[in-house]
Amino acid sequence: DAKTTQPNSMESNEEEPVHLPCNHSTISGTDYIHWYRQLPSQGPEYVIHGLTSNVNNRMASLAIAEDRKSSTLILHRATLRDAAVYYCILRATTNFGNEKLTFGTGTRLTIIP
Amino acid sequence: GAGVSQSPSNKVTEKGKDVELRCDPISGHTALYWYRQSLGQGLEFLIYFQGNSAPDKSGLPSDRFSAERTGGSVSTLTIQRTQQEDSAVYLCASSLLASGIYEQYFGPGTRLTVT
Numbered sequence: 001d002a003k004t005t006q007p008n009s010m011e012s013n014e015e016e017p018v019h020l021p022c023n024h025s026t027i028s029g030t031d032y033i034h035w036y037r038q039l040p041s042q043g044p045e046y047v048i049h050g051l052t053s054n055v056n057n058r059m060a061s062l063a064i065a066e067d068r069k070s071s072t073l074i075l076h077r078a079t080l081r082d083a084a085v086y087y088c089i090l091r092a093t094t095n096f097g098n099e100k101l102t103f104g105t106g107t108r109l110t111i112i113p
Numbered sequence: 114g115a116g117v118s119q120s121p122s123n124k125v126t127e128k129g130k131d132v133e134l135r136c137d138p139i140s141g142h143t144a145l146y147w148y149r150q151s152l153g154q155g156l157e158f159l160i161y162f163q164g165n166s167a168p169d170k171s172g173l174p175s176d177r178f179s180a181e182r183t184g185g186s187v188s189t190l191t192i193q194r195t196q197q198e199d200s201a202v203y204l205c206a207s208s209l210l211a212s213g214i215y216e217q218y219f220g221p222g223t224r225l226t227v228t
Contacts, residue, residue, distance in 0.1 A: 032213045043204050043219035091213030100146060101217060103156040
């Protein structure tokens with residue numbers, strides 16, 4: 001499976017935008033880029049995913065580099081509730097057995113009031 | 114609508130006993146996944162179902178672990194002769210289809226403690 005690299009931790013001030021980077025230099029053409037987050041004492045929560053174009057939803061935006069070797073999850077206005085571990089995951093769509101999510105260590109985001 | 118539900122939310126059992134953990138996926142979701150998260154550890158995949166079939170059981174840690182899904186809906190994860198290292202939060206997720214195109218929705222988990 002193609003791997004992703006994320007910073008172990010990041011801090012951001014409340015009510016400011018947050019940019020969470022992810023490197024995936026070995027991504028294949030059919031891999032989707034998924035982001036999940038896990039709030040303390042909760043199960044993971046889907047955030048957003050995309051293939052090539054930038055994506056927006058009510059939770060966040062996903063900016064994908066033109067060569068797809070990196071992406072950035074953007075939280076437009078961080079709140080204390082956004083403090084969580086954020087996981088960037090590549091998911092293949094053509095190979096049997098890649099349907100599972102393979103979680104790395106993620107980025108622990110701390111929001112400073 | 115209703116999300117993924119799991120029961121029980123907490124389970125304390127003695128070493129050597131069998132336990133059953135239940136997962137109710139989102140209605141209409143054909144794919145169902147089991148993961149576990151040990152204290153301070155990351156999430157690890159256990160098994161997934163597409164319908165009632167389990168194409169990938171590669172994550173089951175030993176033959177003490179088994180899972181089934183009936184009617185394309187509810188799934189049960191069974192751990193026989195529990196050991197202390199089985200203590201973890203067991204998470205279930207469901208997805209419309211088992212494909213990288215679709216997101217997975219997670220339940221709240223079952224916290225298993227083996228004493």
